[in-house]
Amino acid sequence: MNGTVLSxxxxxxLGRRRSLLLFALPIVMIALAVVIxxxxxxxxxxxxxxxxxxxxxxxLPLVALIAGTGVIxxxxxxxxxxxxLAKPVSRWSIVASKLVTxxxxxxxxxxxxxxxxxxxxTGGAADPVPGFAAGTIVGAVAYCAVFVLLGxxxxxxxxxxxxxxxxxxxxxxxxxxxARAVSVQDWAYSLTYSMSTDLGTKPEVGAAVALPLLAAxxxxxxxxxxxRLRSLSLTGDS
Amino acid sequence: xxxxxxxxxxxxxxxxxxxxxVTMTIGPGVTGLLGPNGAGKSTLIHMMGGFLAPxxxxxxxxxxxxxxxxxxxxxxxxxxxxxxxxxxLTGRQFALANxxxxxxxxxxxxxxxxxxxxxxxxxxxxxxxxxxxGMRQRMKMASAxxxxxxxxxxxxxxxxxxxxxRMQLIELINGMGAAGRTVLFSSHxxxxxxxxxxxxxxxxxxxxxxxxxxxxxxxxxxxxxxRFVIRSxxxxxxxxxxxxxxxxxxxxxxAHGGGAALHVQAADFGAFVAAAPQIARKNGIRLWEVLPAxxxxxxxxxxxxxx
Numbered sequence: 001m002n003g004t005v006l007s008x009x010x011x012x013x014l015g016r017r018r019s020l021l022l023f024a025l026p027i028v029m030i031a032l033a034v035v036i037x038x039x040x041x042x043x044x045x046x047x048x049x050x051x052x053x054x055x056x057x058x059x060l061p062l063v064a065l066i067a068g069t070g071v072i073x074x075x076x077x078x079x080x081x082x083x084x085l086a087k088p089v090s091r092w093s094i095v096a097s098k099l100v101t102x103x104x105x106x107x108x109x110x111x112x113x114x115x116x117x118x119x120x121x122t123g124g125a126a127d128p129v130p131g132f133a134a135g136t137i138v139g140a141v142a143y144c145a146v147f148v149l150l151g152x153x154x155x156x157x158x159x160x161x162x163x164x165x166x167x168x169x170x171x172x173x174x175x176x177x178x179a180r181a182v183s184v185q186d187w188a189y190s191l192t193y194s195m196s197t198d199l200g201t202k203p204e205v206g207a208a209v210a211l212p213l214l215a216a217x218x219x220x221x222x223x224x225x226x227x228r229l230r231s232l233s234l235t236g237d238s
Numbered sequence: 239x240x241x242x243x244x245x246x247x248x249x250x251x252x253x254x255x256x257x258x259x260v261t262m263t264i265g266p267g268v269t270g271l272l273g274p275n276g277a278g279k280s281t282l283i284h285m286m287g288g289f290l291a292p293x294x295x296x297x298x299x300x301x302x303x304x305x306x307x308x309x310x311x312x313x314x315x316x317x318x319x320x321x322x323x324x325x326x327l328t329g330r331q332f333a334l335a336n337x338x339x340x341x342x343x344x345x346x347x348x349x350x351x352x353x354x355x356x357x358x359x360x361x362x363x364x365x366x367x368x369x370x371x372g373m374r375q376r377m378k379m380a381s382a383x384x385x386x387x388x389x390x391x392x393x394x395x396x397x398x399x400x401x402x403x404r405m406q407l408i409e410l411i412n413g414m415g416a417a418g419r420t421v422l423f424s425s426h427x428x429x430x431x432x433x434x435x436x437x438x439x440x441x442x443x444x445x446x447x448x449x450x451x452x453x454x455x456x457x458x459x460x461x462x463x464x465r466f467v468i469r470s471x472x473x474x475x476x477x478x479x480x481x482x483x484x485x486x487x488x489x490x491x492x493a494h495g496g497g498a499a500l501h502v503q504a505a506d507f508g509a510f511v512a513a514a515p516q517i518a519r520k521n522g523i524r525l526w527e528v529l530p531a532x533x534x535x536x537x538x539x540x541x542x543x544x545x
Contacts, residue, residue, distance in 0.1 A: 003338075004339050011326060011327070012324070079318060082320075083381060085289070086314070087308070089341075231291065231306060232289070233284070234318075
């Protein structure tokens with residue numbers, strides 16, 4: 001890891017206009033939770049689907065997508081990355097610093113709002129909220145690694161990321177249970193499920209399989225990203 | 239003292255060959271890399287800077303391969319052509335970040351030294367986003383100079399600079415070359431190269447067209463036959479008057495844009511340009527148009543390649 005890369009990336013992320021989305025999505029979720037609480041009152045039957053569909057199903061992948069691609073793709077796009085790469089700094093530490101930034105931002109803008117929304121919805125009950133918070137953390141790590149990799153290898157990282165998260169995981173996964181077996185979202189939910197009692201929907205794979213899968217995806221994505229960055233070719237404006 | 243060697247290097251993108259079997263050695267002092275747009279200058283600089291692998295051949299710095307070798311950046315300073323440079327940072331923060339990335343023992347001092355070198359100390363606390371093009375260029379220079387590199391690579395550094403900034407940069411580059419650094423810059427403008435580099439390498443259409451002392455190449459460029467297209471109120475009479483002059487090699491009366499015109503080939507550019515109007519006047523012929531037909535850089539370069 002490299003402190004200078006970390007601080008440049010954090011400043012870059014919070015300075016870009018795109019990062020407003022990071023704030024907007026959690027605010028929408030918390031506002032929704034407040035409205036539900038006011039209308040329905042404390043009700044676990046509404047709290048669980050809300051946290052599962054919104055926090056894990058929408059907020060987590062979208063925030064991770066913005067953060068994961070945002071930490072590196074724009075820099076590659078406009079050529080700024082040359083100032084990091086033309087240095088005797090290991091490519092590994094550059095990618096690791098970018099990934100850590102993305103994870104920290106994703107946890108801050110997903111896990112924290114999930115806790116808040118959970119407390120609002122359940123009135124502070126002990127059960128499903130910590131499980132969902134934990135799910136967003138492990139999910140954030142794997143999602144960010146995948147999206148950082150996409151940011152390194154493709155100029156259309158956001159599009160591919162959206163296709164994966166929304167079309168594959170949410171849409172296809174919603175109708176085809178088998179597709180959920182290959183889904184970061186489902187693996188993250190496995191942890192949530194194992195930490196809670198009586199959540200209803202069962203995940204496709206158990207936590208004992210899901211957690212190693214999440215770790216494997218993270219490590220593989222990180223290694224490929226490092227390799228690709230080592231041989232990043234720059235072309236001129238033309 | 240460091241030397242970059244390019245040995246039989248080629249680079250292609252699919253079916254397009256950007257650099258074709260180029261061999262050159264860039265040693266201490268200032269070298270100008272001259273060629274028309276799209277000749278492969280940027281491709282060469284990217285290969286020398288480690289941002290592009292040669293498809294064939296080798297590019298080395300003091301014997302070490304440059305591609306996928308991040309250690310070379312201790313010796314190389316790179317000034318990219320593109321503008322983007324962390325607009326949200328101030329100039330001082332940007333220079334400092336670069337110094338820290340180089341893991342210099344005293345990054346703050348190195349950053350200040352680089353800022354002084356490019357005369358950006360005064361504007362150093364403004365965000366880079368507010369800089370003019372010339373200031374950005376100097377900031378990019380500062381970022382490349384923080385670690386006092388033995389080799390400096392500049393990709394089209396004069397683009398978009400006003401004359402004063404240009405003068406300043408020329409001075410800076412000349413200073414670096416005199417101090418024994420290996421400085422290479424690319425340009426498509428002959429007059430720019432003339433003021434900076436004694437030694438130039440010319441690339442045209444991906445090929446290494448000429449190499450050597452600037453005056454030598456300049457002579458090659460100016461001693462070629464020059465072509466002019468002339469229209470007047472009496473082309474035929476003008477033709478006979480022109481051919482009598484020493485500077486004229488050939489005259490042809492040919493079709494030109496719907497009408498007729500004289501195509502004149504002159505051996506001596508200066509003498510012909512001075513003589514043509516006098517000849518016309520003496521013979522009472524009115525000149526409508528005198529057009530140098532091949533003064534574009536591309537045609538100058540093309541001539542160099544074929545000769």
